[in-house]
Every structure is written in C-alpha cells, then in structure tokens.
Amino acid sequence: MKKKLIPLLVAGSALIAGCDKPASTPSANGATPAATSAAPVAVVDKADAIAVVNGHYIAKSALADLEKEVAVRGQGQTFPKEKLIEELVQRQLLIQDALQKQLDKSPEVAIQLENAKNTLLTQADLQNFLKTNPVSDADLKKEYDSKVGGTNATEYKASHILVKTEDEAKKLIADLDKGGKFADLANKNSLDAKESQNGGELGWFAAGQMVEPFSDAVAKLEKGKYSKTPVKTQFGYHIILREDSRAQTPPPFDAVKEQLKPILERKKVQEMVETMRKQATVEILVPLVDEKPKADDKPVTGEQPKADDKAAVSEQAPVAEEKASAEKDKATEVEEAGTVKSPATDSTKEAEPKEVESEEGSKTPEPATAETPDHAKHHDVIPVKPQAKKDKK
Numbered sequence: 001m002k003k004k005l006i007p008l009l010v011a012g013s014a015l016i017a018g019c020d021k022p023a024s025t026p027s028a029n030g031a032t033p034a035a036t037s038a039a040p041v042a043v044v045d046k047a048d049a050i051a052v053v054n055g056h057y058i059a060k061s062a063l064a065d066l067e068k069e070v071a072v073r074g075q076g077q078t079f080p081k082e083k084l085i086e087e088l089v090q091r092q093l094l095i096q097d098a099l100q101k102q103l104d105k106s107p108e109v110a111i112q113l114e115n116a117k118n119t120l121l122t123q124a125d126l127q128n129f130l131k132t133n134p135v136s137d138a139d140l141k142k143e144y145d146s147k148v149g150g151t152n153a154t155e156y157k158a159s160h161i162l163v164k165t166e167d168e169a170k171k172l173i174a175d176l177d178k179g180g181k182f183a184d185l186a187n188k189n190s191l192d193a194k195e196s197q198n199g200g201e202l203g204w205f206a207a208g209q210m211v212e213p214f215s216d217a218v219a220k221l222e223k224g225k226y227s228k229t230p231v232k233t234q235f236g237y238h239i240i241l242r243e244d245s246r247a248q249t250p251p252p253f254d255a256v257k258e259q260l261k262p263i264l265e266r267k268k269v270q271e272m273v274e275t276m277r278k279q280a281t282v283e284i285l286v287p288l289v290d291e292k293p294k295a296d297d298k299p300v301t302g303e304q305p306k307a308d309d310k311a312a313v314s315e316q317a318p319v320a321e322e323k324a325s326a327e328k329d330k331a332t333e334v335e336e337a338g339t340v341k342s343p344a345t346d347s348t349k350e351a352e353p354k355e356v357e358s359e360e361g362s363k364t365p366e367p368a369t370a371e372t373p374d375h376a377k378h379h380d381v382i383p384v385k386p387q388a389k390k391d392k393k
Contacts, residue, residue, distance in 0.1 A: 050085055053092040062088055129272055135264045143260050144253050147208065153248035154207065156218050159183070159200040161190040161239040169230035169237035176226060182241050191236065200241075206248055211235075218242055 049057035066084050071077070103109050159182060163169050172185055183199030193200045207215040217231045221242035230237040 051089055053089055054096055056092060056096070058085075058088050058092060126269055129269065130265055133268060133272075135261055135268065137257075139264055140257055140260050141253060143264055144256065147260075148256055149250040149253065153250060154219075155204050155246050155248045156207070156242060157204050157244040157246075158202050158218050159186065159241045159243060160202060160214075161186045161200050162192055162236050163189060164191070164236050166230050166232070166237050169239055172239055173226075173228060173230070176239070182226065204246075214238060214240070 044057040044059045046052070046057065048060055050060050050063050051058045063081075063084060066088060067078075070079060070084070098104065098109075104113065161169075161172055161182070163172065168189070172180075172189060175185060176182060186193045186200030187197045188194075190200050207219060209215075210218070211233050213231055213233050217227055217238075217240055221227060221240065223242060223244060226241040227239055231240055232238075
C-alpha cells in the first residue's frame with residue numbers, strides 16, 4: 001500500500017521556529033514578503049536549513065521534530081524524507097499566504113495564537129522548574145523505601161463477590177453464613193465473575209494496588225475468613241475472602257527507579273504551583289455557583305401568568321372596552337350625518353339576530369355584535385393562554 005502524508009497532519013511549533021527572517025531582496029512578484037509582520041523568530045543559517053521558501057529558511061530541526069511526531073502519531077510508521085520536506089514547504093507557503101492576507105490580525109486567529117502561546121509558556125515554565133529542581137536519587141530512594149521496599153510490606157491472596165447494592169451483599173453474606181460456597185456464589189452473582197467463572201479470585205496483590213477501603217478490609221481479616229459486612233467502594237459492594245498472605249519481596253530499587261520519578265516530579269510541580277498561588281493576589285470576578293432564577297421572573301411564552309399578572313390584565317381590560325365603545329359611538333354619529341356607514345351596520349343582514357343551534361338541537365337567537373375596530377384593540381397587556389374549546393359539529 002502506498003503511503004500518503006496527509007497535508008497538515010501534525011500541527012507543531014517546530015515549523016514556526018524553523019523559519020528564518022525574510023531576505024532583504026523582494027520576492028518574485030516584486031513585493032517584500034509579508035512575513036516581516038510576524039513575531040521575531042530564531043535565525044537559521046543556510047548550513048542548518050533543509051530548504052528556502054521565498055527567502056525563508058526551514059531548519060533541519062523542524063524536519064527532525066516532524067519525523068518524531070509522525071512516528072508517534074503513525075505508531076512507528078515512517079515516511080520518505082522528500083514527503084516530509086514537501087509537507088514543511090507547503091506549510092511554509094500557507095503561513096506566508098496567511099501573513100500576506102494579515103489573517104494573524106483577525107480577532108479569531110489572534111485569540112488562538114495567544115492561547116497557543118500561553119500553553120507553550122506554561123509547558124516551558126514547568127520544564128524549566130524541573131530542570132532547575134531535579135528529582136535526586138535520595139528522593140527516589142526515600143519514596144522507594146516508603147512505598148515499595150518497606151520491611152513490613154505484605155502481599156495478600158483474596159477473592160471477592162462484587163454486587164451493585166448493599167442489600168444484595170447482605171443477602172449473600174447470609175447465604176455464606178448458612179454454609180454456601182464462596183466460589184459458587186461468586187460465579188452466580190459477582191459482576192466481574194459471571195463471565196470469567198473464576199470464583200471471584202484476585203490472586204496475589206499488594207495493599208497499595210487496591211482502593212483503600214478494599215485493602216484496609218483485607219488487612220483486617222484473618223486467613224480463611226470473609227467480611228461480615230459489605231465493603232463499599234466506587235465499584236459497588238464487596239464481600240471479601242482473605243485466603244492467604246505472605247511477606248512481600250519488593251523489586252530492586254534500580255528496577256522501579258524510573259517509574260517513581262514522574263510521581264515525584266508531579267509532587268514537586270504541585271507544591272511549586274501551590275506556593276505561587278498563596279503568594280499571588282487573585283480576585284475571582286464571576287460567581288462560582290450558577291444563580292437560580294428569581295421567583296418574580298415573568299413566565300415564558302405559553303405559561304399561565306401569575307396572580308399579579310392576572311390582576312394587571314383585569315385592570316387594563318375595562319380601558320380597552322371603553323375605547324372600543326367610544327369608537328363605535330363616533331362611527332354612528334358619522335353615519336347619521338350621511339357621510340359613511342358604520343362597519344357594524346354596513347349590512348342589515350348582519351344587524352339581524354343570528355340563529356345558532358343549541359346542544360339540544362333547537363335554534364336559539366344570538367344577538368349581533370359589532371367587531372372591535374383594529375385600532376381599538378390593545379396590545380400592551382400580558383397575553384393569557386386561552387382555554388381549549390371543543391368544536392361543536
């Protein structure tokens with residue numbers, strides 16, 4: 001299968017660092033390369049470069065970094081050198097084009113560049129701290145003696161039954177008290193033994209390998225005894241059977257030295273950051289807990305108004321009715337003067353009482369009503385959701 005390098009597969013800072021300042025001569029189109037607006041970068045000599053793109057050198061270190069990153073992301077897969085160099089050349093062309101268009105000055109890109117810069121500075125500060133405050137062999141030996149090579153270290157061999165609820169665990173303990181076999185109950189009920197059917201066996205382990213409630217319970221049990229009360233952990237409820245124990249034979253210091261180093265480095269970094277935090281002046285400007293909605297907030301669209309809102313509607317309704325009545329009287333006066341007809345009396349047919357069919361089937365006269373003019377309708381009251389009516393057919 002032919003290998004392909006996906007363009008912009010790896011985003012790294014090596015590309016920017018590997019670009020030299022532009023040459024003083026204009027580019028092919030007669031304009032000075034726009035990359036002069038970029039932040040100052042490391043100067044790369046021609047002898048230390050793999051290519052030059054419009055007067056910008058790409059450093060050999062950029063290629064080395066790209067090879068490492070591609071190997072990690074590709075799980076050891078390698079690519080021809082010419083493909084990687086072409087990738088760096090294409091990236092440099094895109095960078096120059098972006099700077100020519102001043103995309104680095106757009107708000108969105110500027111924020112992302114600032115975030116990337118802050119991330120790099122954070123990492124650089126931590127690396128510098130660990131470089132100037134390295135973990136010593138004495139620190140490692142002390143950690144080894146306290147966590148690994150202690151003289152009182154003990155290994156345990158145990159089995160367990162894991163269930164979801166405390167009631168289930170209590171029922172199984174009662175079954176064990178009645179003479180039930182631990183392995184059989186584990187195979188039938190334990191969450192991690194139903195498929196494996198291993199009787200809940202955990203094998204040999206050190207106390208530090210288990211979560212604290214579990215290891216504490218094992219240490220307190222006698223050989224051949226099981227826990228009489230459920231042991232709760234983040235995984236559920238356990239019934240534990242301690243089968244055996246023995247003095248632990250710790251691995252030699254040199255075998256675990258490198259595994260202990262990252263643990264102590266994290267501790268050092270945490271202590272350093274905590275010290276800086278205590279010495280700093282910090283003011284939190286936003287609420288740490290989201291505020292709950294206030295009780296007097298207005299209801300959203302579609303909700304029934306509160307009692308106060310209903311009162312407001314009741315108070316404003318008579319005003320609207322008074323306006324409608326005044327408009328009606330005015331229209332009648334105009335009609336009597338012979339100018340125009342009132343909308344409500346435009347047709348004698350509409351003025352006559354209408355007949356509607358009642359529920360019993362008889363026809364009942366319905367008085368004619370004048371429609372309220374549009375300009376008399378009020379729009380400044382809180383809408384009330386109407387009650388649903390059934391259509392009568």
